[in-house]
Every structure is written in C-alpha cells, then in structure tokens.
Amino acid sequence: MAPIPTPPTEPQDSPDRYIGLEAGQAERLARERGWSTVRSLPPGTIITMEYRVGRMNFEVKDGRVSRAWKG
Template sequence: MAEIPIDSAEPDDDPESYAGMPVRAAEELARSRGWSTVRVLPPDAVITMEYLAGRLNFAAEDDTVLRSWKG
C-alpha cells in the first residue's frame, strides 16, 4: 500500500478524539480546527481510497461518530 502523504496545511489534530461525539458537534469542531472538508459516512461504506489533504472522514451511526480518519 502506498504511503500516506503528509501535508503541512493539515491541522495538527488527532482524528481519534472525535469518536463518541454527536455528529454535528464533531463536524463543527473539526471545521473550527481547520479541516477544509468533513465527510460523514455510514459504517462499512464503500469508498475510494484516494487521499485528499485537509479532509476528515467520520464513520457514524445513530448520530454518533464511531471512528475518524484523515484523507
């Protein structure tokens, strides 16, 4: 698998810190911390694997973030 690129324009933020938060609060916090794109997905969603700097992904169910990752 290709190495994940590091973009200095990305916020210095821990994606794991969003787990357990309500989706709307997590989205607002992520944007306030400088993420340009926040994407909310259902668990086990089929998505492409391209890396987009500045994007934060949330897997969410029942209005709660289950996990989060960059790209």
C-alpha cells in the first residue's frame, strides 16, 4: 500500500498583522515569514477563490494593505 502523503504546511502567521502596512513592506515581510506566494490586489479585483496553501493575499488601497487573507 502506498504511503499517505503529508499535506503541505504554511507559516504560523496571522493575516491581521499586515493590515495598515505599506504594500511593499507587507510583501517583503510575508516572504520573510515563509509565504511562498504573496499577491497584492486592488479593491474589487475579480479573482478565483481556490485555497492555495502557502499563499498570502493582500487587498491594497492607497498603497496600504486594507485586507489580508490566507489562501
């Protein structure tokens, strides 16, 4: 029987800590904390909502993170 694969892990990090940060600073910090993918989006951007382990999403308004979420 084949072994059960180990699911990938993501950093133990709260999206709330990025809110209010300048977008570039938030992106650098997220990568330093181990997020493999960081994406910054303007408010109202239409995106797919599939959950991707290791991805941090930022909604950026006026150069600052106004919302952040995993996946």
